[in-house]
Each structure stands twice: as structure tokens, then as C-alpha cells.
Amino acid sequence: MSKMTLPLALALALAAPVALAQPEHAQKMDSSLLQRQDLAYRFSQLDLDSADGRRHYRLWLGRPNRPAPAAGYPVLWMLDGNAALGALDRQQLDNLAAGQAPLLVAVGYQTEQRIERTGRTFDYTPAVPGQAEQRDPLTGEPSGGVDAFLDLLIQKMRPLLASVAPIDPQRQTLWGHSYGGLAVLHALFTRPEAFGDYAAASPSLWWHDGAIVREAQGLQQRLGDSRPRLLLMRGSAEPASPRGPVQKDAQWPALELAKDLSKVPGVQVRFERFEGLGHGPMLPASLGKVIEEMSR
DSSP states (O other): OOOOOHHHHHHHHHHSOSSOOOOOOOOBOOOGGGGOSSOSEEEEEEEEEOTTSOOEEEEEEEEESSOOOTTOEEEEEESSHHHHHHHOOHHHHHHHHHTTOOEEEEEEESSSBSSOHHHHHHHTSOOOTTOSSOBOTTTOSBOOOHHHHHHHIIIIIHHHHHTTSOEEEEEEEEEEETHHHHHHHHHHHHOTTSOSEEEEESOOTTGGGTHHHHTTTTHHHHHTTOOOEEEEEEETTOOSSTTSOOOTTTTHHHHHHHHHHTTSTTOEEEEEEETTOOTTTHHHHHHHHHHHHHTO
């Protein structure tokens, strides 16, 4: 991939928040799905800690009530697992079980909060060169731990999952929204062989003046034999940055990124626009889109 175009760089720099307030406290997660006994999936959970012991994860595993295919189950990894779990409903699970019937892995935190801001701020953001103590421009929290998080997911969470259910290593999907979408793009750009499908919803392209877009440079050389697919999604009513106004050209940075990535041989890119949706509603809508396509 060639260097980021000047217009895209300017757009991302201008989209960066200027006066930032602390985000509102998260809502409590909706765990009512776990109490139901009439679902096409049965759920269990596994707990583990980060390598440095500072973050405490909870994985909710959804297994379809049908035998695994010969190659093992496909897997849908969902970041912000506490929120993702609450976005699922019975009809979606019925449709999934009748379709590809993937294992569902909601990668969350050991908290009752829907969004665990401190953990996700660190886990879903890349390290920025030249910063000794990296703080997030939006939350003020420590950031830059996405590589350690992805190492944990691939090297520990995935084998842990494989120890309780047969999985197909060739059919793995990673979905994330907002900062989670940032983490999905980082995973694609730095380890394109790790997943077959990457689904980035409303990724925070503004973060650190477009740092994630610059990571895409040299992607073709890192592909090897992998042929990843990217689904990039944004709502038409989303602003270009968390504190910016909704403008008619707010979609442009994501569209430009999709256009640039589509020029990389070996990468399949698709952009989906969700008419009328803002940033928050894009979480369930984008996850629903991925589930719909896995239900076919």
C-alpha cells in the first residue's frame, strides 16, 4: 500500500478531538440471555488475566446445539464482550444455528459494566512511537496495549477455546466496534494471517491523527499466503470524531481507507454504510450484520 494520501491525513488530523470530556459512566451489561434455557446456543464462561495481571477477562462461550462439522466450528470473536452479549437475541441465535453455526466468543471483562473503559482503552489501542507514558486522547487512561492483548487472544484464549470445543482455524472472524474496530484494523495490518475475516465497525480512525491508517503501509509484504477479508462499517449519522459534528462528509475517511485497501492484492474489502445510525447504535447493528451473513 502506498503512503497515506495527503487529503486523508488532513481529514483525520482535523477530525481529532480538540476539547475532550470524560465519557459518561457505562451502563450495566444486559446478561438476561444467559438466564434463558430455550436457546439454540448454550453458554458457559471462562476467566483469565492479562500477562501483567492488571486486566481480568471473562469469555462467554456460545456453543450451538448441533454437532461440530468435520473441520471444527467456525468462530466469531466479539470484542467488548459485555456489550456484545447484550446485543444478541434469540432470533439471531436461531438463525446462526441454522446457518454456519459458529462458536461465539464474547471477549469481555470481569465486571457488571456494559463497557469497561479502562481495560478496553489499553487493550484496543496501538502503541505510538516516541511516547514513554502513553495516555489516551479521549479518556486520559493508559493506552497502547493492543499487541499484548492480541497475543493473549491468539496464544492463550484460542487454545483455551480449542480445549473445550473443536474449532476450524481457517474460519475465524474478529469483530469490534469503535476502539474495538481500531483493534480489528490493527490486527489486520500487523497479523493478517490470524483471522480469515475482519469486521471493523465505526473504527476510531481519528485516533492519534490517523495512526491506524499509517499502520497499513507495507501490508502487502506482510500478507504471505493469507488472503484476509475486511468488512468496514460506518453509520451515516456518525461524526468523524467523538466530539465533532455530524457532517455529510464524515464518511469520507472510512471510504478512502476502504478504497486504498482494496488496491492491496490479496485483500478483499467491502464497505457498508448504515443509513441514519449514529455511533452507539452501530454496535448492535454492525454485529447483527456479521451474524446475518454467518446465518446464510
